[in-house]
Amino acid sequence: MSAPRKARVATVSLAGCFGCHMALLDIDLRLVELLKHVEFDRSPLNDLKHFTRHCDIGIIEGGCCNEENVHVLQDFRRNCDVLIALGQCAITGGLPAMRNAIMHSDDPLRECLEEAYVLSPYVTNPTHVIPNDPALPLLLDKVYPCSAVVKIDHQIPGCAPSGDIIYETLVQLLAGRFDGFDPHTIHFD
Amino acid sequence: MHAQAELPDQVADEACARVGNDRHRLLDVLLTVQHRCRWIAPAAIDRIAARLGLTALAVRGVASFYSFLSLEPRGHITIRLCDDIIDRHAGYDGVLAAFEDALGIRLGGISADGAVSLDATPCIGLCDQAPAAMVNDVVLAGLTPERARDAARALKAGARPEDLVSPVFDSLSAHERVRAAVANNIRLSGDVLLGEVPREAGLRRALALTPEQIIAAITASGLRGCGGAGFPAGRKWEAAAREAAARRFIICNADEGEPGTFKDRVLLTERPHLLIEGMTIAARAVGAREGILYLRGEYAYLRDHLEAVLAERRAAGLLGVGILGTPGFDFDIRLQLGAGAYICGEEGALISSCEGLRGEPKTRPPFPVQRGYLGFPTVVNSVETLCHAARILDRGPEWFFAMGTPGSHGTKLFSVSGDCRAPGIYELPYGVSVQELLHLAGAEDAAAVQVGGPSGVMIGRDSFHRQLSFDDLATGGAIIVFSGARNILEIVDYYLSFFVHESCGYCTPCRVGNVFLREAIAKFRNGHANAEDVAYLRSLSATIIETSRCGLGTTSPNPVLSTLAHFPLVYSVVTKPSDDGLQATFDIQSAIENARGIAKRRSFVFDRDFSQ
Numbered sequence: 001m002s003a004p005r006k007a008r009v010a011t012v013s014l015a016g017c018f019g020c021h022m023a024l025l026d027i028d029l030r031l032v033e034l035l036k037h038v039e040f041d042r043s044p045l046n047d048l049k050h051f052t053r054h055c056d057i058g059i060i061e062g063g064c065c066n067e068e069n070v071h072v073l074q075d076f077r078r079n080c081d082v083l084i085a086l087g088q089c090a091i092t093g094g095l096p097a098m099r100n101a102i103m104h105s106d107d108p109l110r111e112c113l114e115e116a117y118v119l120s121p122y123v124t125n126p127t128h129v130i131p132n133d134p135a136l137p138l139l140l141d142k143v144y145p146c147s148a149v150v151k152i153d154h155q156i157p158g159c160a161p162s163g164d165i166i167y168e169t170l171v172q173l174l175a176g177r178f179d180g181f182d183p184h185t186i187h188f189d
Numbered sequence: 190m191h192a193q194a195e196l197p198d199q200v201a202d203e204a205c206a207r208v209g210n211d212r213h214r215l216l217d218v219l220l221t222v223q224h225r226c227r228w229i230a231p232a233a234i235d236r237i238a239a240r241l242g243l244t245a246l247a248v249r250g251v252a253s254f255y256s257f258l259s260l261e262p263r264g265h266i267t268i269r270l271c272d273d274i275i276d277r278h279a280g281y282d283g284v285l286a287a288f289e290d291a292l293g294i295r296l297g298g299i300s301a302d303g304a305v306s307l308d309a310t311p312c313i314g315l316c317d318q319a320p321a322a323m324v325n326d327v328v329l330a331g332l333t334p335e336r337a338r339d340a341a342r343a344l345k346a347g348a349r350p351e352d353l354v355s356p357v358f359d360s361l362s363a364h365e366r367v368r369a370a371v372a373n374n375i376r377l378s379g380d381v382l383l384g385e386v387p388r389e390a391g392l393r394r395a396l397a398l399t400p401e402q403i404i405a406a407i408t409a410s411g412l413r414g415c416g417g418a419g420f421p422a423g424r425k426w427e428a429a430a431r432e433a434a435a436r437r438f439i440i441c442n443a444d445e446g447e448p449g450t451f452k453d454r455v456l457l458t459e460r461p462h463l464l465i466e467g468m469t470i471a472a473r474a475v476g477a478r479e480g481i482l483y484l485r486g487e488y489a490y491l492r493d494h495l496e497a498v499l500a501e502r503r504a505a506g507l508l509g510v511g512i513l514g515t516p517g518f519d520f521d522i523r524l525q526l527g528a529g530a531y532i533c534g535e536e537g538a539l540i541s542s543c544e545g546l547r548g549e550p551k552t553r554p555p556f557p558v559q560r561g562y563l564g565f566p567t568v569v570n571s572v573e574t575l576c577h578a579a580r581i582l583d584r585g586p587e588w589f590f591a592m593g594t595p596g597s598h599g600t601k602l603f604s605v606s607g608d609c610r611a612p613g614i615y616e617l618p619y620g621v622s623v624q625e626l627l628h629l630a631g632a633e634d635a636a637a638v639q640v641g642g643p644s645g646v647m648i649g650r651d652s653f654h655r656q657l658s659f660d661d662l663a664t665g666g667a668i669i670v671f672s673g674a675r676n677i678l679e680i681v682d683y684y685l686s687f688f689v690h691e692s693c694g695y696c697t698p699c700r701v702g703n704v705f706l707r708e709a710i711a712k713f714r715n716g717h718a719n720a721e722d723v724a725y726l727r728s729l730s731a732t733i734i735e736t737s738r739c740g741l742g743t744t745s746p747n748p749v750l751s752t753l754a755h756f757p758l759v760y761s762v763v764t765k766p767s768d769d770g771l772q773a774t775f776d777i778q779s780a781i782e783n784a785r786g787i788a789k790r791r792s793f794v795f796d797r798d799f800s801q
Contacts, residue, residue: 067781071794077770109783130787138784138792144775151721151770 006036007174008055010080011043014069015096015143016062019160020087021045024059026163034167037174042079051079057173058083060152063093064144068137077150082173085146086166088159097143109141154178157186197233200225205240212241213563215251215545219258220526227303228262254547254693256310256529257486264299264306266344268292269323272309273448274683275606275669279319280333285309287334291341305344310529311687312448313487316606316669317374317613324350326489328370363494364458370490373455374613377629379600381580381589382456382573383616386463389507391582395470396515398582400430403474407578410586411598415573416442416534417641417665418740419597422574428558430475432566437477439468439520440562440569442539444485446531447642448687449667452602453572455614457484457491460576461498465522467575469512470582472520475568480522483539486529495524531691535739536561536569538693549693550739573602573666593619597658605630607639607670619658626668627653636673637756640664643684644744646751647677677759678714681748685710688745699742702733706749717773718764726753 013021021044027034041055042048058080064070077083088094102108117123117130146152156169165185172178204221208214218241222233229252238245252258268288272281289295292305299306315321318330322337327350329340340353351358355369378384395403408423429437441464445453456464468480484492499522502508512518530548532538537551540562551557561567570578577599581589589599597619603626606612610631617626627635639647640657641664648655648662655661657668671680685707694700709726712718730746737743753760767773777795785791 067777067784067792067794070775070777070780074771083770107783110787113787132788132790134790134793136788137794138781138788138790140780141783142780144780147772149772149775151767151772 006039007057008041008053009038009043009057009059009170010041010051010055010076011045011059012061012072012076013044014060014062014073014090014146015065016087016089016094018044018061020061020090023087023158023160023163024166027167028163030167034170038170051075055080056082057170059086060084060090060146061086062089063096063146064140064149065096066137066139070140070144070149073146073149082153083146083150084169084173085152085155087161088157090146091155091157093143093145094159097145100142109139113139158188195225197222197226197230198236201233201236202240205237210240210242211545212243213543213545215241215243215248216255216525216528216542219248219252219255220528223258223528227265227267228259251545251547254530254549255486255527258528262299262303263308264304266305266350267323267325268305268307269310269313270296270307271311271313271315271319271321271323273312273316273319274680275312275316275449276320277683278607278675281320283334284320284322284332284337287337288341291338292345305341310487311531311690312446312450314445314451314454314485315371316449316451316604318372319606323487323489324353326492327351327354328487328490329353330371363497367458367491367494371454371458373458374611375455375459376605376611376613377615377617379616379618380592381600381616382460382463382576382602383614386460386580387583388462389466389513391579392466392469392507393513395473395582396513396518400474400476403470403582404430406586407474407581408586410581410589411593412574412577412581412589413597413659414571415577415601415665416445416571417447417644417663419659419663422570422578425558425568425570426471426474428556429477429566429568432559434566436479436563436565437475438562438565438567439471439475439477439480440536440539440543440567441468441480441482441575442534442536442569442571443488444483444527444534444539445572445665446485446487446534446691447644447665447667448684449604449606449639449642449669450665451604451606452614452666454488454491455602456572456576457488457495461495462502463576463579464572465498465502465508467570467577467579468522469507469520470578471568471570471575473518475566477568478519478521480520481525481543481562482522483525483527483533483543485533486527489526492524492526499524530693531687532693532739532741535741537739539569540567547693549695550741552738594656594658594660596660601657601664602666603657603664603668604666605632605668605670608632608635608672608675609670617657620656622654622656623648623662623668624653626657627670630668630670632670632672634672635670637671637675637677637680639667639669639671639680642667642669643687643748644740646747647680647755648751649755652755677752677756678710678763681752682707682710682714684748685745688741692741692745696737696739696742698733698736699745702729702742703745705729706733706746710749712774713760713763715774716763716765718760719767719773720764723753723760723764 042051058076085091099112105111113130118128204218234245234248238248294300315330320332321330404426412422413419443453508521510519533542533548535550538548542548557567592599600616600618603615640662689703692699733746734743
């Protein structure tokens with residue numbers, strides 16, 4: 001009898017800071033144990049840029065601030081059975097969503113770009129040009145949490161979530177008995 | 190045509206002086222400034238703050254809370270159209286268009302010369318003669334586009350709002366002015382309130398009793414509060430009487446803001462003496478010397494009429510010192526006008542409002558009967574409850590107890606409106622079935638009935654046999670009838686918008702949760718909902734109910750929950766399964782439209798015909 005196949009996991013960082021991926025590595029030595037049950041497909045950890053096969057679990061860091069984020073997230077939804085929003089940016093938009101606060105403007109996106117690249121006293125940009133290379137993905141009108149774009153199955157809160165809670169959640173999901181968090185593990189203050 | 194607006198700081202000075210610079214009368218001060226200047230200018234805020242010893246921020250906080258107080262200039266004539274769902278069904282759109290057209294301004298706008306402004310406001314208690322509008326302090330009922338256009342033209346030509354009510358307005362008495370503006374549509378008079386009522390019979394009997402005997406009579410009658418919650422009136426009075434205190438207060442809650450309710454309007458017009466008699470009896474029972482009649486801002490047109498009644502009673506020795514020659518029985522009443530806040534119908538919020546604060550509910554306990562107005566024991570009863578009390582003293586508790594059902598004694602005023610031939614007031618004993626009431630009102634094609642207003646429940650034909658009483662369908666009296674031609678989800682959407690507007694904002698689950706509920710309902714109306722959204726509606730509703738501190742938050746999800754329970758098919762026909770896991774509400778094209786314009790290029794990913 002052959003051993004049961006390993007679960008396939010894909011990960012990605014959208015509009016995030018890669019802090020949640022660092023937290024993923026904080027699983028530390030238990031990563032070795034985990035890898036007995038799991039293999040990674042598309043992920044920055046192995047630098048695979050595209051899905052090679054359908055996956056069991058997709059882990060999303062960051063929300064959606066541009067069209068490429070949306071494209072990737074929809075790709076993950078199509079290619080993964082279970083999607084996990086990891087960390088506050090994926091769940092609520094997080095820090096990047098601060099730009100959503102520019103709401104009392106006729107043209108909030110332009111105001112945001114001008115502040116970031118031209119007007120702020122801390123910007124050194126002698127040409128006053130806002131970057132607009134054709135290779136740059138178009139920005140969305142505001143930053144969206146992942147759940148606004150695709151259906152999300154589970155959320156792991158935290159900024160970043162601890163390695164412990166990520167490990168525990170993955171182990172329970174793989175065993176098919178994940179039933180929410182112990183409130184103490186997601187109590188932050 | 191109109192007098193030049195007065196200087197705001199001078200008006201503020203006068204308004205403060207008139208209330209003796211008492212900060213608890215801040216709402217009266219602000220109403221005076223609003224009335225005379227048509228807005229609360231920053232200069233007025235600073236002056237009021239200095240006079241009353243408050244911070245400008247505190248004054249601004251109160252001024253910004255109430256809908257009828259404005260921090261921006263409004264017209265010398267302020268038109269407020271009632272945009273309740275009943276009015277919408279009765280032709281609100283046509284009336285609005287006629288006003289906009291004739292005045293040359295849009296909803297929310299003000300004419301260039303500052304003469305007229307046009308706004309919308311929730312239910313003003315005229316659902317039986319919708320569409321209706323307030324013009325300054327007078328009301329226009331039963332509007333048609335033609336009447337609206339005529340009224341707008343007359344106002345532009347220099348007519349006063351009062352002239353729209355009657356050409357001989359100035360020669361009418363206060364009561365006649367009310368009658369000229371509003372028909373009361375009493376369709377069925379019962380034995381207790383709307384039939385023959387002898388003057389002061391209850392009060393005279395009460396004077397022969399001890400306070401304990403009065404409370405015992407009220408308790409024995411089984412009278413329960415008629416505002417909606419149904420708390421036993423006798424127990425409330427007893428609790429206030431028991432409390433050791435230097436002062437006690439009786440407050441009459443005439444802030445009937447529940448959309449679809451207008452029974453207090455009718456009682457205040459037709460039975461004002463009975464109401465004051467009831468307040469006086471309550472004062473005798475609990476040992477109060479001071480009373481407040483809190484009249485909702487929408488009923489400002491009743492103020493002169495009620496002040497005249499109070500003056501008449503003072504002159505007749507029925508209010509004031511030594512009432513009816515009884516040494517030591519002193520009681521007088523002050524009329525407090527509200528300013529357009531539904532939440533002030535909640536007794537804690539109502540007391541806050543009387544104290545010159547934002548109309549926010551208070552944390553309970555302590556209950557108002559322990560520490561209410563200014564920290565003193567306070568009985569807050571609705572208009573109908575106090576009228577009942579006076580009648581119970583007159584006819585005896587057994588007479589009242591014998592009517593109704595085992596859990597709900599006496600009669601109840603039902604305010605029937607919506608899709609029926611005879612909207613108006615019906616006084617019937619508790620226990621009448623919805624079907625019987627619909628039959629009386631001529632609502633044979635009713636498909637849904639909202640019992641108790643938005644905070645009550647919506648029932649369908651399969652529940653029309655149920656009884657209106659605290660044992661079955663509890664209600665504050667609003668019965669809103671919808672025919673099969675109405676869209677249930679539109680009604681739910683409207684009621685949620687109402688609660689979003691009226692939430693005081695103190696509890697986050699109510700302030701934010703109701704917005705989320707409305708967004709979720711919009712998903713159903715737009716055909717984007719799937720089965721999980723039904724579960725979301727239920728869990729979000731449960732959170733709002735569980736975590737809000739006053740009755741608004743604990744009932745605001747009711748339009749959703751009761752329609753889910755009684756009209757499940759309405760939801761299921763617009764629900765579709767989603768199998769691709771993508772959110773139908775997310776529209777990538779509109780999300781990148783702005784960036785396309787700024788970058789002056791199209792999307793590589795989402796513009797399929799991209800070629801370069």
